[in-house]
Amino acid sequence: MEQRVYINKIADFVDKEVTIQGWLYNIRSSGKLMFPELRDGTGVIQGVVVKSAVPEKVWEDFSKLTQESSVCVTGTVTKHPKKEGVYELQVNNIEIIHIAEPYPITPKEHGVEFLMDRRHLWMRSPKQTAILRVRNEIIQAIRDFMYNNGFILFDTPIFTPNACEGTTTLFSTDYFDLGKAYLSQSGQLYAEAGALALGKVYTLGPTFRAENSMTRRHITEFWMMEPEMAYYDIDDDMNLIEDFLEYVVQRVLEKSKSDLEILGRDISKLQNVKKPFPRITYAEAVDILNKKDVPLIRKTENGEEHIRPFPWGEDFGAPHEEAIVEDYDKPVMVHRWPAEAKSFYMKRDPNDPKIALGVDVLAPEGFGEIIGGSQREDDFEELESRIKEHNLPLEEFQWYLDLRRFGSVPHSGFGLGIERMVSWICNLEHIREAIPFARRPNRIRP
RNA sequence: UCGACAGUAGCUCAAUGGUGGAGCAUUCGGCUGUUAACCGAAGGGUUGUAGGUUCAAGUCCUACCUGUCGAGCCA
Structure with a gap:
């Protein structure tokens, strides 16, 4: 039968x-x-x-x-x-x-534009289905880790009245009689409210950045997982990142072996992803850059200016991240950053007010930043003056300041870019293959 | 937004300033172990758009459009 x-x-x-x-x-x-x-x-x-x-x-x-x-x-x-x-x-x-009509995508080579125009068909091919199954496994592993470690799923709004971080550009839309609404670029501020209500929470959903970034690491609509924990300091935060990344990577290795094989992924590189991960401060990272003689390149009217040694306080670009990561075979955690380069909500180092208690996690093999996290500023006065310094609308942040008025506690969290994680684990050339229908500045179809 | 490169058959690519070709796909024929199968035949073109240089432009020049890669910014 x-x-x-x-x-x-x-x-x-x-x-x-x-x-x-x-x-x-x-x-x-x-x-x-x-x-x-x-x-x-x-x-x-x-x-x-x-x-x-x-x-x-x-x-x-x-x-x-x-x-x-x-x-x-x-x-x-x-x-x-x-x-x-x-x-x-x-x-x-x-x-x-x-019986299908003549199919446009043959088992031969095609250009990127041709394939992206037919993304709805392209995703049927063996490599693309393997990627999408790995993405599924990554997200399932994330949810299981969070659930098993006592985190509460806390869904944050996509329509927001203001920027979470004043730095990046937001997509806007009309919102009835209330004026403009903006598409969320992060659920973090809301997750902080959740952490003070529930202890440990996480958000997992789409976020939007109207940045005209045409690189292999950027899309305008991407999924982010953001845990937020009450009574966690920056070191607790980094410990969690270690446990979390090790679990997700090892879980995918166990469950998605055949798909990683289809993708031709070198599994040994992922097997290395076990704690402890290297932790270096921003200052130590600058030392590494200067030992390797990697300059800061600044564009000027008549070309480029190479600045040596790398000046303290500047953010790292792609060549700097690569130079820092190349000696390690694990994700590298760079922590304690110059405060000026970082967001308003990060807590300052009690030992040095020029330092923010933030951490960036750089993936190995040149995949760049996959996680950004920090301990949050929990002091009312400090936070309020920071909001003013950044020229953010104080009224819109009153609810956020309430979290420092009513039972404020030290708390921390981080944000993980799902598509960057998928790109790294699948060893993808470009982030556009890490999500079913990628949105980029020059593409909204299909 | 800036920089570099590219745009020729449905797709991937050739073509010294001098008659625009091939492989795949499509259609037809052949083959009992094929692996992006192979072999034979056929059809398939306003060379991204608009100007210009030249006896002659796919090829050189200018502008624009589209795309790719890189930079900045970030997850």
Whole structure:
């Protein structure tokens, strides 16, 4: 009796007759033999159609198929005659559901623009489905880690009346009689309210940045996971980051092995991601830059100016991050930053008011910043003057200041960019492949 | 936003300033173990747009459009 099964479970059905409900990915023929490759979303399996062994109609039906035609194929599962651990389907019947029109995406090479214009079809290909399954596993691992460590899921609003951080540009929209609303660039300020209510919370959802950044690491709509913890200082924060990253990476290694294989990922690099991670201060990072003679490059009217030694107080660019990370095979935590380079809500170091208690986590292999976190300013006066210094509208922050009026406590948190995490774990060339439909400054379709 | 590079068949790419080609895809034919299968044949073009230089422009010049990569900013 035939049974419906999915391709990723096919090994359990050797010598049994099964029906695969899927699509034709590719087909090769050799006279009286055909080798259709079937995909069903969980994997790909090669069918074998022998002309002398199937009814004439089955042979004719297979001859008619175009790439991405949808079919239900029945056959007996066998081991591949040459390849260990690979299975085939000895076909004996087919039901055609739909003959596809000529499919634009062939198993050959295509350009980026062509593929992104057809993202809704491109995502059917083996590499893209593998990435999307790994993304699923990463998010599931994050949720499990948070749940098992006592964090409460705390959903923050996407419509907001003001900037969480005054620095970056926001998308705006009309909001009835209340004027402008802005799409959230971070759920952090709301998560802080949640932490003072529930102890440990996290948000996981889309965030928006109207930055005209055309790099392989930026999209305008990205997903962020932001935990926020009451009674955590910056060192507690870094301890959590270590536990968290180790868990997620090792969990994905365990559960998504076959997908990482499809992606050609060097697994040994990810196996290294075990705590402790290197922790270096910003000042130590600057020392590294100067030892390696990496200058700050500033653009001027007549070209570029190379400044040596790297001046204290400047933020790092891509070449600096690379130079800092290249000696390590684990994520690197850079902490205690110049306050001026960082956001208004970060707490100052009690030992040095020029230092903010922030931490950036740089992924290995040049994938750049994946996490940014900090201990938050919990003193009312300090925070209020910081808001004023940054020219932020004080009225809009009164509710936020309330958190320092009513039972203020030391608290910390961080934000993880989901797509950057996916890019790193899957070793992607570009972040646009880390999310089903990437939004960039020059693309909103499909 | 700035910088570099690119735009030729459905796709990926060739073409010294001098007759625009190939592979894949499509259609047809062949092949009993193929792996981006292979072999044979056919159809497929206003060379991104607008100007200019030249006897002659896909090729050189100018502007614009679109894209890619990099920088800044950030997760």
